[in-house]
Amino acid sequence: MKNLRPILLLLITFFLFCLSVQANQSRERHQSPSNIEELKVALADLMQHYKVPAAGITMIDKQGLVYFDAIGLANREENISVNTDSVFRLGSTSKMLVALSVLKLVEDKKLSLQDKLVDLAPEIEFNNPYAATHPIRIMHLLEHTTGWDEQHYPEFAHNQTPPISLKDGLDFHPHSRTSRWHPGSRYAYNNTGPTVAAYIVEKVSGKTFEAFVQTHFFNMLDMQHSTFLYDEVFTSMPTVGYDDKNRPIDYHHFINRPASALNSSIKDMTNLLTLFIQRGQFNGTQILSEQSLVRMETPSSSLSAQKGMQTGYGLSNYSAGYKQWVYREHRGGIEGYMSEISYIPEQQTGHVILLNTKNIAAFQKISNLIKDYETQQLSRSEAPAAVLLMDQKTNKTEEAFLASTQTKPAIEGLYYEINPRVELFSFINYISNMKTFSFDENTLIQGKAIGASKNYYHPVSDDLYRSDETGLISLARVVDPIEGEVLHYAYGASAVKTSVLKKINPWLGYTQLLIGFLWLLIIIFSLFKTLGIGIAKLRGRSVPIEVKQLRRWPLLASWAFISIWGLLFVAGSNPYYYMAGPTIVSIGIMLMTIIFALCSVFAIATVFIKKSNNVNKSSYWYYTIASGVHFCVMLFLLKFGVIGIIFWA
Template identity: 35%
Template sequence: MQNKNKSLFINYIRAMFLLINLFFLSFSVNAENTKKTLSQLQQEIKNIQKSANIPALGVVLIDSGEPVWITSLGKANLAENTAVDEHSLFRIGSISKMFIGLSVLKLVEEGKLNLNDKVRDLAPEIAFENKWQATNPVLLVHLLEHTSGWGEMTLAEFAHTPTPPIALKEALMQYPQNRKSRWPAGTRQAYSNIGAAVASYIVEKTTGMLYEDYITTNFFLPLGMANSTYFKPTTNKVLTTTYINGEAQDYQPIIYRSEGAMNASPAEMANLLQFFIQQGEFLGENLISSDSLQRMQIPTTTLGSAQGITAGYGLTNYSSGFGEYNTAFHGHDGSIEGAMASLAYVPALNSGYVVMSSGGGAAMYKIVKLIKAYILRGIEPYKAIPTDLPSAFKKINGYYKKINPQNNLQEAFNDLLNLMIFSHDEKGFHFAPLLGSRSSSPYAISENLLTNPSNGLPSITLVNDPIVGEAIQLGMHLYVPVSKGWVWSKILLLIIVTILTSGTLLFALFWLPLNAYRKTLTSQQITSRLWPTLTSACFVIYVFSLVLVDSAGNLVAISKISPLSLTILALSLCYPLITIMSLFRLWQLKRGNEKSKGYWLSFSICGIHLLNVFLLASYGMIAFRIWLLYHI
């Protein structure tokens, strides 16, 4: 097995975007319902597993209240040729968070907690920063709905894999710097593993029990999930090995176990799925009330929620849709090193699914698409009835960027690759991602609220953000307008930098050896060519250092101050310094070269690199302290 930390950084980023694909499945696929039979569905899923080389796949399908397919396919470990069955354990990642929400709701029912309790009062020993504490204190509900304003975990937290496991309180004491509200709590949603971990600590403190023990006693055992665990199994339970690109991974502990360390089998996840479909009931016993379960499914603490939006992230439970079938799925997805999982259910149809894989990546997207289509096979797509678009939405037109990023890395992707285009015409209101291929057309249900035909839930409204002012909320995301010039100037800059850098370095491969042989260039000509070459080379080395550092598998070294992380810092400083030095030296050569096209080309290349430096600096990529990655 390879080092347990190998490729965690890049694979976390890949997983993040795969989970976004799963959540926005309805926005990005042509969801034609082909009304497959169960046997056809099963065969197609098996074909995907085979073609994608997924070592092990667990599937649960409940249709109209009946478990019609509970299975595991493949091998738990390829090297040992260990077969899987419905009792084999899979890593389910952030689906674990659903138990945090359930435990809090149970304690609310018992009168031991209130969703509106202030976190500062519940756990004063947990340090966090909130400059809006007087007007917008962080509440318990904000931790569960990810509206605290806190950022995502730092790279150091992802790399911290304590063995043996440490207590939750001890873990939370180690990285307090990232618990900082970036906007007033209860206004925007941004997914934060840290917030969920603090919520689970509050459960632990309130009950006087270890969180894992509380969940086992109050949920695992009543649900017939006795083999489910937050720890690496030490008995004869078969745990599927996780794989990345066909390579087996060591078991990856998590510093905050409650938010993503759970292992469970298809047989036991079928019980959990039935519990959600039956709205809190299992085998005739209500573990929590149906009212609490329904509250779990509805977000209430964003600006849009106050306007009537019910789509998005509730209490560790979020909604999604499919195509334009006007039907809401509720549930959660999960990802961990070399494994992915998805759980979703439709209470109105008494149906739902769980899919768990040890590897496979994008194949999960295809499998989820097939299963959702099967569950909705008896429903006809929504056919919009032409209605007048409310006047408030007629002024929404153009490019919009998302302003509730998880972290600084995601902010850069939002600005460059995750922009949304809103428009309207005589047929209604439309939105589509800038780099996407499919538009969605929500319909009005009030003067300030539109419903998404994918999930059938109120999803779009206009809000007044306390920091930026007027914005539009789409599901759980908040958007503000940006100009076409703002959008395309950044995209074109990156394209131009890529072309000029590649061209400069390729040209250097010819003129450097040729001049060494023939010595035809003057010293000024060599200087004017050499500086843009050095600038371009420095940029390429910096970029490749970020890519190649992952292949070294040394996540621990880049998650703290070390020779490796300091080298990356040095390279991120070297690029702007050489760029500025190049422009200075070329300016000194201006006299006598005013009419030289080669000189002005070199000067322009370095000038473009200077603009690129400013762009990278705006996202924290200059003087880049990689050990603080994901820290806002």
Template identity: 30%
Template sequence: MKSGIRFLAAGFLLAVLVSFHGSLWADEPNDPPETIAGLRAAIQAILEENRIPGASIALVDRDGVIWAGGVGKADLAADRDATADTLFRVGSISKSFNALAVMTAVEAGLLDLDTPIREAAPDVAFENPWQDTRPITLAMALEHTTGFDDIRVREYAKVDDPGMTLVDGLAFNPSSRVSRWKPGTHMSYCNAGPPIVARALEIASGQDFESYVRANVLDPLGMHQSSFHFPENAARMAKGYRDDGVTEAHYDHITIRPSGALNSSASEMANYLRLMLNRGELDGRRLLRPESIERMETPTTTLAARAGHTYGYGLGNYTTIVNGHLFHGHDGGITGFAATSAYSPDLGVGFHISVNRPSGAIREIREHVGKFLTRDFEALEPPRADLTEEQLRAVAGYYQLVTPRSELTRFMLRLLDTRRVSLEAGSLFVKPLIGGERRELIPVTVDSFRLEGRPVATRFLVTDETGDRILQGRFGGNARQVPGWWVYGQLAVAAAVLTLMVSSLLFAFIWLPARVFGRFSELPAQATLVPLLAVLSLLGGVLLPFVLNPDMITDFGNRTARSMTVFLGTIAFAALSFYGLIAAWRSWTSDGPRAARLHALLVAAACVIAVLYLGGHGLIGLRTWAY
């Protein structure tokens, strides 16, 4: 869940610095531990190095728990140790339990995954321009192929109502639920989809979501302490912490609990993992049929899935790679916490890790745990297909992102998240156009590819209904093959606009002192001053809010000084840009230096182009508290 909480706000600044898909994975650990004691020591070292107070871990096989324990502190102020029984928030792993509950209802005949959500949950508002020809089904909502925008910042900021019902949570801000492309084609992670299916479950069962999950999933699995609400016994709950690892984070009462509200312990998550390893059975009690578990693990609604590829996002469950082996599971994050769960049906092992400070270091812990669990297994032999020169050339080209998770970031990502696939000496290589690592793209079949170091195909070349060629991955990032001139043309225009706007700041250091000493007096002040003010208003409206450092999500999700700065700053930028263009045009016939007049006109024109571009993407006058 929390993987998207800072996504919208921080995205504006982050994308200027790095490519959207830049690697956040830690270096793989050397010399993985061979014993539980060694593993525990390695985890402790990672926690200390990254200012993470505590962690709770479970390692399992089909027959039982290999090890479950805590490392570090659950509560710094109380000096309380983390244990295997300490409750941590597991964020989006909640989606796995939502899917388990849905599959119990499917087996009971209460739900059908192919039912349109318009029929199954008629009180949920959404818009689908393809409703008549491609209605959104329950399966699409669970597999994130609705085409919806992810939930908006005001939904992420609404965390103060523990009693909010699922109906009220879904009604809080339905404006994000508009299909941006034909449903059932592309995966784009959206926290609104699973709760819609949870609402269909409520209607079909006549119970509220939490009660149904308690009776049909949690209690049968012996997960009696796990809950979608803050526990009655607060002493069982770990405290979450901010980035400094010391300041306590608030407990978020999120609006759509099925997507991210679950609290659970490593010892109880071990039961879930063993259920999945045993194909729906735990200690002699069957919860689901094996085929239902397999359905959860298998995507069906993307173009790649319909072409027969099974690596991807299923029902609250996705494929991942751990130390060269295929695993299934889910990651999660929410204010103050991060978690990851994964299991391998082939190897018969699994793990759960929770930490009480969100940190990329959880991936380093995962690497250690994964290598420890798989140390006695041989990694998969990576496949490789021999394609003809013609087949390879058909893959080479430029691929531009077409399915941003948040629509507000499209204006950046269409420029920054374009990748080039090149053919060199009979091999394909993929690299972000701006920065990033160059990696070999190895054919597995004529339309499926794996990255160097991956044991299976993770990228799939498909053709949509319009004839466009799309490179699809597991977590969205779907990119359309486009001509090189289109890519470089956009970058050239963007570079020219940015250069001219920045030059107005630099030129100000020349003409402002010069006017003080009587130079440039023939050039009307509005011609140079107004475009400069326009640029400054854009900088103030977009960059200044990120310099202020209280709770970004709370500030942007409500009417605050920070959100009003964006609103007023972008409006001022638009007004000053058009006024500046008029002033610069009128000054063209003045007696000022021709170069100064031309520069003023070009800067003003660049500002207007920026206004039209940003306005076309909904960023001028953006009211984040109402969006």
């Protein structure tokens, strides 16, 4: 019992900490500013609280500019103030210009979203095992439905001066471009699809991607302080990016430039936002048709989109629910910077946020503050309506489905995710992102196996469900070519992530969660047990050899994984450096996973070989359980390729 006291104290402390965090979050809830002056004060308070160096913010409505300002320091070291021409880095918001460029070529009849990648660019290396029936098309590249993995660490880390061409960049490390499932069947965000699309823009137009964007968008939108390169546009008025410790970040030349390397000012981004607010027009000139923008905002290539789901990722443009409103937006985040361009098309209202720090908490608070202010100016009656739909096959209206119980048993249950963005870490989502679905009368409730967050849906057909909050169809039941019946689910404040969920036997699912929880307790207990062994040795106490043999391997297995966590913590300070090649950290993680596996095998073997003679029963059963749990976790990690993991491959 004495050995359990530290564990109980730790759990009680953790529980009290969670209650404290929840209380602090409740206290932080603010009243929405009712005018611009109150908004300015609230923004200044947030920036000071979160130590945000600088921000560029603009807001537009039907009448024009509502708010437009740059606040703070572009360079803390030299005390240089930011202004509306200061150039920030935007990260993934860059992808919007790839989609706009492709749509421009589509309007000019030089390209089609249905064109096959293999026909347009056979020189680009990729692997699609399903090409005979499901070729990769241009729309798949922009909607992230190619099935490709996220770019690998060597691609993230590549930083050559001067930067290489798009073609050389795509030739550098093509291993991530393998379709893990049929193109069009599942969504999985990655940086390589838009880059390949940008290369096709180059090939079709005969210009570099940067030159094409300059001619058709930067010049037309009077974006004089925008560039994808480290050139005089950036260096003449740069905004320094800062990490979470307020240290300046060096400029990184991304290998997938079109997907993440846009540099721009808040003045220029105001003009780009105006293009979306005015439905393709700028200063009276129609730069792109409204139909093209509607297509950009409409998910089309996935199975769920074809079924009728209304939320998700379009052409580098995704839906983001906020209260009862649905924004179209794209966010970006790279080391030292964050960005957001977000708007409600039917309300002609939107905003841009640029920060020179990657402080996610600060960014989310600022985004919510601005969305609060924007939406309180709108009439609640203008929000998207939860209209009744009719199933074309059965001619049943929503009321008929609400009264029906046919589909309830089929959809209720426990689900896990099968469309990981990063295949290497798919095991994390498999456990931590399990979802539950159950009916309360005629309302479908989505919960989490771990956690209390919930979303509510109502059936509008046998396979489609509308969000209780936005009124849009945000959940669809489809048949996956590989897994059979699955759910597509675009959720949360940002529907950029559309999970594809496969039902799992509840006994199996919750058993896995229980084993995971026991495993964490065993690792924590191992820390205290090791300390106890050390104290016992100092006092000259001896234990039977059978006890030593029984406890040795599970303790070593625990310490092997503690070492992995420590190495991952070190890698977190500079993952590009530590993970993109064979370093002490990356090799150490690989070796420690192997050591963990070997210790787990030796531990379970020792339990079967050794008897409980000369061993305290409680100790014997603890180490038996610990050995069994380590062995189960080892098999789970082995299944997902974590044992012997090579990050730089």
